[in-house]
Amino acid sequence: MAALRTGVFRLAVSTMHCRPGVFRKYSAGPLYQYILVDRKGHNQNVGFIQLNRTKALNALSDGLMAEINQALDVFEADPQIGAIVITGSEKAFAAGADIKEMQNRTFQECYGGSFLSHWNRISTLKKPVVAAVNGFALGGGCELAMMCDIIYAGEKAQFGQPEILIGTIPGAGGTQRLTRAVGKSLAMEMILTGDRINAQEAKEAGLVSRVYPVDKVVDEAITCGEKIANNSKIIVSMAKEAVNGAFELSLSEGNRLEKRLFHSTFATDDRKEGMTAFLEKRKANFNDQ
Numbered sequence: 001m002a003a004l005r006t007g008v009f010r011l012a013v014s015t016m017h018c019r020p021g022v023f024r025k026y027s028a029g030p031l032y033q034y035i036l037v038d039r040k041g042h043n044q045n046v047g048f049i050q051l052n053r054t055k056a057l058n059a060l061s062d063g064l065m066a067e068i069n070q071a072l073d074v075f076e077a078d079p080q081i082g083a084i085v086i087t088g089s090e091k092a093f094a095a096g097a098d099i100k101e102m103q104n105r106t107f108q109e110c111y112g113g114s115f116l117s118h119w120n121r122i123s124t125l126k127k128p129v130v131a132a133v134n135g136f137a138l139g140g141g142c143e144l145a146m147m148c149d150i151i152y153a154g155e156k157a158q159f160g161q162p163e164i165l166i167g168t169i170p171g172a173g174g175t176q177r178l179t180r181a182v183g184k185s186l187a188m189e190m191i192l193t194g195d196r197i198n199a200q201e202a203k204e205a206g207l208v209s210r211v212y213p214v215d216k217v218v219d220e221a222i223t224c225g226e227k228i229a230n231n232s233k234i235i236v237s238m239a240k241e242a243v244n245g246a247f248e249l250s251l252s253e254g255n256r257l258e259k260r261l262f263h264s265t266f267a268t269d270d271r272k273e274g275m276t277a278f279l280e281k282r283k284a285n286f287n288d289q
């Protein structure tokens with residue numbers, strides 16, 4: 001948490017000359033209004049995005065989603081970044097899509113304007129994303145977390161798909177990803193009743209991999225991101241692609257994909273370096289080639 005506070009403070013200082021409420025990105029470039037963006041880790045190789053609409057419990061407005069996508073694009077293109085952490089505040093990771101923005105939308109606007117079509121950028125990234133969830137992860141907030149590759153939860157986190165209570169249903173993958181993560185019965189129960197589950201239940205159900213004290217979860221997610229980022233970035237991407245194949249393909253097709261990607265690692269310098277370093281009893285020095 002200290003590292004997080006330091007990073008945010010530094011960012012806040014660097015924004016003193018910006019418009020009020022507008023935050024500068026971690027390097028020269030566009031301004032962000034709804035998120036804080038930084039680099040974390042000893043090697044500064046973990047991209048860090050913190051949702052920053054705290055008063056609205058990080059409700060996912062169009063503007064906020066556009067900024068998340070923009071920051072993700074920057075990190076995806078940055079050769080130094082090997083993993084990304086996304087988090088919210090202690091009270092809310094995100095309380096869902098912005099209901100005020102949606103309230104008066106028509107079907108024609110949603111369908112014609114392909115509402116939510118830009119929501120899945122996280123799920124198309126080559127670089128791994130770790131979600132550090134404190135507080136509410138509801139509706140689109142839960143869906144956003146589930147688009148990430150790893151979810152760490154703070155002890156007071158709550159996950160839910162309460163759209164049914166406001167007369168709609170999940171629209172950014174909730175019915176699909178939650179069902180794959182926790183199984184049909186619990187997913188149905190959550191989606192049909194709107195009931196939430198807590199962090200421990202989410203862990204038992206397989207939605208999150210680890211639960212930490214509230215003030216530790218962000219640092220733990222950054223540590224996880226660092227471990228990933230210190231491996232070969234190209235091999236990490238291949239491993240991520242192979243795991244994601246498990247959600248799309250039959251067992252035989254998935255195994256074939258895995259085998260091809262495994263073979264492909266032999267086309268890289270890093271595979272040679274990794275095995276050579278092991279046999280020479282030294283730490284591998286990957287160059288991401």
Ligand code: HXC
Nearest residue numbers: 055056057059095096097098099100138139140162171172
């Ligand atoms: C817009 C929201 C919001 C949301 C909270 N706020 N959630 N604004 N969209 N999803 C705003 C409130 O209006 C309020 O603003 C402020 O945040 C604080 O919220 P409170 O309700 O006063 O806080 P609290 O009593 O602590 O209750 C917290 C809560 C509740 C349980 C999380 O806010 C809640 O139920 N939120 C809605 C959750 C939800 O239904 N999510 C799904 C949305 S639909 P003011 O101005 O009054 O202070 C969705 C569709 C996904 O996500 C489809 C694909 C993306």
